[in-house]
Amino acid sequence: MIIRLRLFAIYREKVGRSELDMAVPEGTSAGGVLEKLVSDYPSLSALRDVTMFAIDEEFVPADTKLKDGQQLALVPPVSGG
Amino acid sequence: MYEITEKPIVAGELSELVRSDSDGAVVTFAGVVRGFSKGKKVHYLEYEAYKEMAEKKMAEIGAEIKERWGIDRLSIQHRVGHLNIGETAVVIAVASPHRKQAFEACQYAIDRIKQVVPIWKKEVWEDGEVWVGREGA
Numbered sequence: 001m002i003i004r005l006r007l008f009a010i011y012r013e014k015v016g017r018s019e020l021d022m023a024v025p026e027g028t029s030a031g032g033v034l035e036k037l038v039s040d041y042p043s044l045s046a047l048r049d050v051t052m053f054a055i056d057e058e059f060v061p062a063d064t065k066l067k068d069g070q071q072l073a074l075v076p077p078v079s080g081g
Numbered sequence: 082m083y084e085i086t087e088k089p090i091v092a093g094e095l096s097e098l099v100r101s102d103s104d105g106a107v108v109t110f111a112g113v114v115r116g117f118s119k120g121k122k123v124h125y126l127e128y129e130a131y132k133e134m135a136e137k138k139m140a141e142i143g144a145e146i147k148e149r150w151g152i153d154r155l156s157i158q159h160r161v162g163h164l165n166i167g168e169t170a171v172v173i174a175v176a177s178p179h180r181k182q183a184f185e186a187c188q189y190a191i192d193r194i195k196q197v198v199p200i201w202k203k204e205v206w207e208d209g210e211v212w213v214g215r216e217g218a
Contacts, residue, residue, distance in 0.1 A: 006131065008129055008130075008131055008199065008201060009129050009201035009203070009212050010201075010212045012129075013212075054131070054134055054199070057131075057133055057134040057137055058134075059197075073131055073134065073199070075131070075199050076201065076212065076214070077214035078195070078196070078197070078198060078199055078200055078201060078214060079195075079200070079201050079202045079212070079213040079214035080128075080130070080135075080159060080170075080171065080194050080195060080198050080199075080200030080201070080202065081112045081170070081171050081191055081194050081195045081200075
């Protein structure tokens, strides 16, 4: 299945783009997608434990399974205000 | 009104927007860009947001405030893009019949923004830069 990754801030800079379509096996979790991205971009590994996930604009736990065509945002520590 | 915008924001406009004739208090908070951070001289800041989700999360904060204080005259604007020292990054305006609730709700709003709204800031100094919130990562 194909999921669309939304990348912001440090993720956008390290990967070099703000959106990325990724092919992953059925049943892949949000955390599983991050693992795959980190294996392609090892410099992201330090972010692994502090990243939150959002599917369709809502925060979800890392073990949430994705469905084909969904949008997954990787949310590094926020710093608004 | 809950808005992420690239345009300069003006605190006074937002407080006028939320005020009604039943209000005796309007509390406005403005977060502005500071010239120093942890002893370093800041050149400018770069703000970025997941706009759709950030606006949704700010509206949820508004709903929490309504639930807790019964206040529904509240607006939040947060700016994104390149901000120079002294420019306003965020404005919260809260109106209520009495001041206590307005102060509390305003403080709650800025604290929640810093916890749950997907907005990021990069500090740029003369000799480097960092995305704030991941210094330890």
